[in-house]
Amino acid sequence: MIKVLIADDQQMVRTGFAMILNAQPDMEVVGEASDGVEAVELARRLRPDVCLFDIRMPRLDGLEATRLVAGPDVAGPLRVIIVTTFDHDEYVYSALRGGACGFLLKDSGPALLIEAVRAAAAGDAMISPAITVRLLEQLTAPRKRVAELPITDRELDLVRLVARGRTNHEIAAQLHISLSTVKTHLGSVQRKLGCRNRVETAAWAWESGLVD
Amino acid sequence: MIKVLIADDQQMVRTGFAMILNAQPDMEVVGEASDGVEAVELARRLRPDVCLFDIRMPRLDGLEATRLVAGPDVAGPLRVIIVTTFDHDEYVYSALRGGACGFLLKDSGPALLIEAVRAAAAGDAMISPAITVRLLEQLTAPRKRVAELPITDRELDLVRLVARGRTNHEIAAQLHISLSTVKTHLGSVQRKLGCRNRVETAAWAWESGLVD
DNA sequence: CCCGGCCTCGGCCGAAAGTTCGATGCGGTC
DNA sequence: GACCGCATCGAACTTTCGGCCGAGGCCGGG
Numbered sequence: 064m065i066k067v068l069i070a071d072d073q074q075m076v077r078t079g080f081a082m083i084l085n086a087q088p089d090m091e092v093v094g095e096a097s098d099g100v101e102a103v104e105l106a107r108r109l110r111p112d113v114c115l116f117d118i119r120m121p122r123l124d125g126l127e128a129t130r131l132v133a134g135p136d137v138a139g140p141l142r143v144i145i146v147t148t149f150d151h152d153e154y155v156y157s158a159l160r161g162g163a164c165g166f167l168l169k170d171s172g173p174a175l176l177i178e179a180v181r182a183a184a185a186g187d188a189m190i191s192p193a194i195t196v197r198l199l200e201q202l203t204a205p206r207k208r209v210a211e212l213p214i215t216d217r218e219l220d221l222v223r224l225v226a227r228g229r230t231n232h233e234i235a236a237q238l239h240i241s242l243s244t245v246k247t248h249l250g251s252v253q254r255k256l257g258c259r260n261r262v263e264t265a266a267w268a269w270e271s272g273l274v275d
Numbered sequence: 276m277i278k279v280l281i282a283d284d285q286q287m288v289r290t291g292f293a294m295i296l297n298a299q300p301d302m303e304v305v306g307e308a309s310d311g312v313e314a315v316e317l318a319r320r321l322r323p324d325v326c327l328f329d330i331r332m333p334r335l336d337g338l339e340a341t342r343l344v345a346g347p348d349v350a351g352p353l354r355v356i357i358v359t360t361f362d363h364d365e366y367v368y369s370a371l372r373g374g375a376c377g378f379l380l381k382d383s384g385p386a387l388l389i390e391a392v393r394a395a396a397a398g399d400a401m402i403s404p405a406i407t408v409r410l411l412e413q414l415t416a417p418r419k420r421v422a423e424l425p426i427t428d429r430e431l432d433l434v435r436l437v438a439r440g441r442t443n444h445e446i447a448a449q450l451h452i453s454l455s456t457v458k459t460h461l462g463s464v465q466r467k468l469g470c471r472n473r474v475e476t477a478a479w480a481w482e483s484g485l486v487d
Numbered sequence: 488c489c490c491g492g493c494c495t496c497g498g499c500c501g502a503a504a505g506t507t508c509g510a511t512g513c514g515g516t517c
Numbered sequence: 518g519a520c521c522g523c524a525t526c527g528a529a530c531t532t533t534c535g536g537c538c539g540a541g542g543c544c545g546g547g
Contacts, residue, residue, distance in 0.1 A: 159411055159414060160414075164408065164411070172390070174386045174389070174390055175390055177386070178384070178386055178387055178390065178404070179404075182404030182405075182407075182408075183404075185404070185405075186408065187403075187404030187405045187407065187408045188404055188407045188408035188411050189404040189407060190402075190407055191399075192390070192391075192394030192395075192397070192399030192400055192401040193394075193397075193399045195394075195399065195400045195401060195402055195407075196376065196394075196398065196399045196400035199371055199376070199400050202371060202372075215522090215523065215524085217523075217524065218523095225474065226474070226478065227474075227478070228470070228471065228472060228474040228475030228478055229474075230471075230472065230502095230503070230504085231503070231504070231505095232503080240524085240525070240526085241525075241526055241527080242526095243525080243526050243527055243528085244524075244525050244526060246504075246505070246506090247524085247525080247526080248524080248525095249504090249505085250505070250506075250507095251523095253505085258440070259440065259442075259505095260440060260442065260504080260505080260533085261474055261504075261505090262437065262438070262439075262440040262441075262473055262474055262477050263439075263440030265474050265477060265478065266438065266439065266440055266477065266481070266486075269478075269481045427492090427493065427494085429493075429494065430493095442532095442533070442534090443533075443534070444533080452494085452495070452496085453495075453496055453497080454496095454497095455495080455496050455497055455498085456494075456495055456496060458534075458535070458536090459494085459495080459496080460494085460495095461534090461535085462535070462536070462537095463493095465535080471535095472503085472534080472535080473534075473535090
């Protein structure tokens with residue numbers, strides 16, 4: 064039986080969630096909280112398998128509450144799913160860094176809520192598809208630019224080595240070219256990218272996902 | 276009505292998926308393929324709203340097939356969900372970079388399959404919770420190390436600026452300290468981290484997730 | 488109270504990096 | 518053939534970095 068704690072400042076939302084979850088044969092809502100402080104307190108006392116936290120709550124918001132019961136420094140972290148109306152990216156990152164193992168939008172269907180709870184209880188994590196697609200864009204977008212790079216293949220070789228912290232001398236030795244050539248290439252790379260020094264060049268390579 | 280194409284080399288799997296999806300009032304399986312080449316051909320001809328591709332298929336695997344119908348260079352990319360038994364990380368990355376907008380494990384329930392299809396059709400993306408949790412670990416793991424850094428707060432300020440490509444002179448001006456102090460700090464940082472130059476220092480900062 | 492870590496600053500020097508001039512050859516395009 | 522981008526190399530120069538010496542002030546623990 065998966066024990067669930069619900070925290071939301073709106074009575075209707077809590078009741079709705081509770082009805083959905085209690086209708087599942089293997090789930091049971093063991094507590095409800097209407098603000099963040101109460102949520103943290105109940106979470107610590109009841110130690111549910113899964114917590115559903117809204118973000119906007121009186122006294123203590125859901126993100127802060129998550130950090131308090133699931134954060135990196137917490138001894139016995141609980142499984143927390145953030146359930147909210149607003150899908151601002153900052154909320155998502157803040158929640159996930161704070162230890163949340165799920166992020167659901169309220170306009171997701173009941174099926175997703177149930178699956179998210181089940182996933183959380185199993186040690187997995189679920190994120191609303193509308194948010195996932197944006198996360199994936201960040202993962203893949205930099206890669207797409209690789210095809211339309213403004214710099215040459217050869218220059219790319221140099222940039223990769225720069226990003227790994229190699230000196231010009233080492234690059235020259237590794238690629239079997241002269242120190243002059245290395246400087247020439249990196250000079251033109253910096254001109255094309257608008258970089259002022261090799262660290263900015265390296266930073267560009269890192270952002271573009273050229274090294275890993 | 277969401278038109279779905281199913282590609283899997285096992286007849287049983289295709290039939291199972293088709294039964295699940297056809298039971299939904301707003302979904303319709305419009306085609307089935309038993310290998311990758313057929314999958315690509317059917318996808319291009321039928322132009323379904325969502326494609327379900329297995330990875331292990333004869334002639335052409337699902338990852339390559341995905342790239343062919345949803346890759347970065349494809350004109351009218353289709354929405355592809357990878358459905359597979361194996362959750363190797365390399366598969367996941369390869370699929371998502373190849374243009375997939377979903378990655379499901381076959382041991383996920385029917386509910387997840389349905390939700391994934393619905394999400395894909397809506398332009399969103401869903402990933403199996405078992406995989407998502409690992410993706411999140413990669414997102415948050417580097418952050419945890421921040422607490423156990425071997426370097427000072429002040430040194431951290433310097434390192435962040437180094438990672439952004441600032442010169443020592445600029446750092447000195449921005450932090451209102453002298454050039455000598457900047458060099459002293461960065462020197463001790465390099466000693467502690469075992470870096471040989473500022474690019475390696477910056478690389479360490481990037482890997483540790485200190486900059487974004 | 489002394490020691491050690493941290494933050495601050497200065498000077499000096501050699502090495503590395505970046506800039507600015509060249510130059511050659513090679514492979515495409517018009 | 519003329520032109521252009523690319524890769525290669527060289528020399529000289531300025532700027533920046535990094536290493537190595539020193540120093541003082543501050544603060545907290547033994």
